Amino acid sequence: MSKLMTVDILSSIKGAKPSEAVNKLFDDIKSADINGEASINLNKNSVSLQDLRDDVVIESSALEKQIIIENFPKEKNGYLVVSKVIEE
C-alpha cells in the first residue's frame, strides 16, 4: 500500500476533496498569534491515572443484546452477514 494517502481514502468518502471554507480556517490558525505563550500541550484535559475506573466487564441486558442484533444491517439463516473481507 502506498504510504501517501489522499483525504478521500483517509475519510472513506468517495471523491472527497479539501474545501475552500475549511482551508480558510487553516490559514487563520497558521497565522494566529499565540502571544508568546507557546505552552505546547500541557495536557490540561487529561484524566489522572489515579482516577481511572476499574477494568471490569459489565454484562449487557437481554434487551440491549436484542436491539444490537436488530440494528445489524443484514441477516441470513440466523447469521449476521458482513461484506466480503479483502486482503492486501
Added chain:
Amino acid sequence: MSSQILKIHQQLVNKEITCTALVQEKLELLSQNTNNTVNSLLSDTALNLAAKVDEKIANGENIGLLEGIPFGIKDVYMVQGTTTTASSNLLKNYKSAYTATAIQKLLDAGAIPLVKENCDSFGHGSSSENTIFGSVKNAVNPELVGGGSSGGSAVNVAKNYTVFSIGGDTGGSIRQPAGYNNIYGLKPTYGRISRYGIMAYASSTDCVGPIAKSVEDIRIVLNAMSGKDVKDQTTYASAEIDADAIKTSEGIKTVGYFKNFIESDAISPEIKADFLSAIEKIKAKGIEVKPLDFFESNTLVSTYYTLAMAETASNLSRLDGTNYGNRIEAENLKETYAVTRSENFSEETKRRIVGGNQVLSQGFSDAIYLKGLALRDAIANNFEDDFKKVDIILSPVTPNTPPKIGDSLKDPHAMYLSDAYTVGFSLGQLPTLTVPQGTETGLQITAAKQNDELVLKFANFLKDTI
C-alpha cells in the same frame, strides 16, 4: 418568566390538571407543529408514564418535583428502544440499545420524555438546516433559522411544546439557538454532566445541558443531571445548587467583557449598542465593569473548528455500515465503507470529516493541529488570568440576528465565523448561560470552571437589572 416546572408540579398536586391531559396536549402540539422540530414522538411511552403519575396522585402519594413534567430530547441522545438518528441518513433507522446517563437521571426523577428533536446532523451546524427532517424554523419568525445545532429543542421550549429540553453544546449549540429563540440555555462546566450516551461530536468540548424558560427551571434540571459517572471518566462530583443560594447577587463585584468582541466590524450596530447599554445598567447597580483583552475572533473560530473537526473525523470513523446504520453493499469491504459513507453523510458532515483528516495528516498536524492545541492552552490560561480580575464575563451570544433559512448553507465559512462569541468558552470548558435579555439574541454569562452557581446567580440579578 417564573418556573414552569414548579407551576405544573403545583397544578398536578392540587389536581387542577391531570398528567395524561398535559402530555396529550403537548403531543398534539408537537405533532401539528410546522417548525420541523420533531424527528420522532414517544407517544406510547409518554402516555403510559403519565397514567402512572396520575395513579400515584389519585392514591394520595407524594410526587417529586420533576415527576410528570414533559420534556424533549435532542436526537443525539440514546434512549433505549427509541430511534436515534442524529438527524442523519446513515442512522435514520438506528435503535438505541441503551439510555444516556443524563436522560436516565431525568427518567429516574419521573420526568416524561415526549420527543426526539430535530438538530443539525451529528451536531454539525449552526442553523439546524443540515438535517434530513427539514430545516428547523425559528419560533419568533419562521422565515429565519431556529439556530443550531440544538434548534428543534430550543424552538420546542420557546413554543411551549416541551417544558424543558435537553440539548448538546460543543461550540455553542445550546447557547446560540437559545439566543435566537429568546429563552435560557446552559452549557455547564465540561464534566459536570456525563456524556455517556450522547453521540460524540468533539469529545473534549461536548456538553449536555438544559434549555428552558426560566433560571429556576435550568437550576432544577441541572441538579437532576449532574454528578460523577463511572461511564464518563471526565465527569466530576458537584454539589447541588440551592435555590436560595442564587437569589441575590452577593459576592459579584466585578464584571468583565471582551473589548474586541464589541469593537469588531462583524457585530451589528444594534447588538453593539444594546450590549453597551446593558453594561451601563450593570454599572449603575454599583458593579465594577472591566474591559478585557482576548484572542481575535478568527483565531478562536479556527482553533475550535480545527480541534472539533479532528475529533469528529475520529469519532465518526466508526460509522461505516458494518454493525449498524444504513449499509450500502459494494464489491468488497473497503468499497462498502466508502459507498456507505459517501451516500449517507451530508455535505457539511463530509466537509468536517475531510477537514479533520487533513489536520491529522503528516505534514499538516504540526502547523495546524498541534498549534490548535497550543492555542487552546493559551486561551484557557487567558481565562484563568481573567477570573483573577473579574467574577463574571458578559458577552453577546452572536454578532448578528438569525439568518434567513437557506443563507447559511450557501456560505459555510460565514456560518463558522458566526460562532465567534460562543466557541472560546467551549475551548475553556467554562459554564456559560444564554439569557434572553440585553440584545436581540440575548447575553452570555460566564464564570470560572465549576462555578455554575455564580452564573445562575448573575442571571437572576440581570432579570431585575435590565
